[in-house]
Amino acid sequence: MVTCLGDVFYPEVGEKIVRLLRGLGVTVEFPAGQTCCGLPLFNSGYHAAAAAVARRTIGLFRDAEQVVVPSGSCAWMVKHEYPGLMTDPADRTAAERLAGRTHELSQFLVRRLGRRRFRSAVGGRLTYHDSCHLLRGLHESESPRALLRDLSGSQFVELPGSDECCGFGGSFAVRLPEVSTAILDKKLASVEATGADAVVACDAGCLMQMRGGLSRRGSRVRALHLAEVLAPEETPR
């Protein structure tokens, strides 16, 4: 599942994930007709529309063995909210099946494939921002850190307050832009204080927010998706 932000803003992240997974011997398919998981609609209270989007998505991935999602928030939507949105029992069963087979990328690599040793594609000093949905929704803080700690060619440094929100929050970022920015400023000050060359996250929303802020302030620090720092292994022939 590429997700809407991944599709239109960060297609190179999707490409990197495809190469990464193939390098690990995974057959990657991409069901056509994907749009968005529906989280923006759901979070803003438009649940009928969110349910319709969810029903479509469940259908698209009916035949997938495992579904890998590059954003913690979208994975959370599929895993935690899809079943509850379905009123029809058959739909609900399908939603629950999909929920069980859906994995956020870092979780898929570490918990599903048992792979945690990669070469760094970027080098330098890296820090990690916990995305709220991945951390408090999917209760995952260890998998991404395991990958970053073991990354050869990069150093990992903890980010103080890494569990604090970056201020994105979907439509929150434009409904209350001043508050969202104030939260972001605090986050970016912490990031810069670590001396890291890049802050890594597992959610396109946080990346859009942090990248937007970093580039506006002309910072030398980059915000990267996890997939951008893991170098793919040579494709086994």
Added chain:
Amino acid sequence: MSESEPATPFRERAGQALRDSFLQEALTIATTKFIGLRREAFDEFPEGEALRDRAREIKEATLQRLDHYLDRLIDNVERRGGHVHYATTSEEARGIVLDIARRTGARTAVKSKSMATEEIHLNDALEAAGVTPIETDLGEYIIQLAHERPSHIIAPAIHKTKGQVAELFARELKRETVADPEVLTRIAREELREKFLQADLGISGANFGVADTGTIVLVTNEGNGRMVTSLPRVHVAVMGVEKVIPSMTDLAVFLAILAKSATGQKLSVYTSLVDGPRRGGELEGPEEFHLVLLDNGRIRQIAGPLREALSCLRCGACLNVCPVYRQIGGHAYGYTYPGPIGILLTAMLNGTESVKDLAHASSLCGACLEACPVRIDIPRMLIELRKDVSERRIAPWSERVVFGALGRLLQHPALYRVAARLARLVQRPFVRGDVIRRVPLVFSDWTRTRDLPPIAARTFQERWAELERAGRR
């Protein structure tokens, strides 16, 4: 009576708060300290997690039979010589307290900190009736002198720096001061001591009402609660109906987690158990004790979407960890109860309409749920409120248009693809290098402070055919 709507829109109020450098300083210091203390307290208390679950179970079980436990509480308070009153609305609650004041000829009332009396706007009513209310909690005393309202559930003057408090004391009390909390506390103490002795009426809230024994429990740190409930002739406690708990055994569970969540203390300095009026042979205590049970929208929610919020202990932990509260403080919310739980309580007391903007004052980061001692799923209920706003069509029309269009777009992939292509054309004049620095309309609120990524020259979907071929080779 519901609370009146603030005069300025929420976004504006939040903006003012962000520009207030004193507020920013005070908030950062206080919330950071609270967060650290809370974390330490629970780190040292491994049984805390299980007790949090237990506390929630007790609250749930009590809500299941709230009428039964309230009956028991009423019987036991009356058996010990107290009087119990029931108020359906805040207006009724004010009326009850004013009646008691009138009947007992009260001229001044000392108060210990109580959000329930804030909720019913009791102080204004007392003043209008010629009774002078005197807040005796240090934080409440400060904001009463400043003619303000609490900006935090347990730290009402959290928005003030010590320098501001020193200036306030100098101006209002005509005393020489320095910006030293110890000196300031001593001054307040001296000022208040006399008031305690003169007051005819003591007014408190209640952290818990124990049904089995008819005991009202107050959790405080300054000892003022004890004086309010024992020195004046008459004591009135105003308690939300959801504060009843079955037994003293249950109380122990709550006391073990309440102060840790609120201030990081193992226990608060004082835990006062009030057992009604003074009885024969007792040396202290009031001649009369009144318990005012307050509904004010709570009972309706037992079967409503905000039911979980009835488990709230009013510890304030969710405020301290909320990234929004930490930036804007409590006053910007505009109602009695601030912060994430405050949005739910405001909706409970004043209806969904009152929070149609506030329901969006959250990035849904989930820190509140994690900090809540009884694990109230605040983010979920905020989403429920947003749903109510959208389904009742009380959101601004522009929002409804945008989300209506988004809904259609995401259900029809062909439309979605066309929109991406269209956006790519429209964005052209705005792209500078690999970012967009300024766009008009909807996203201008984004680009005022942040760059926006442009729609990629080729989306992932447009790249897939090639990627797929590469994979087959």
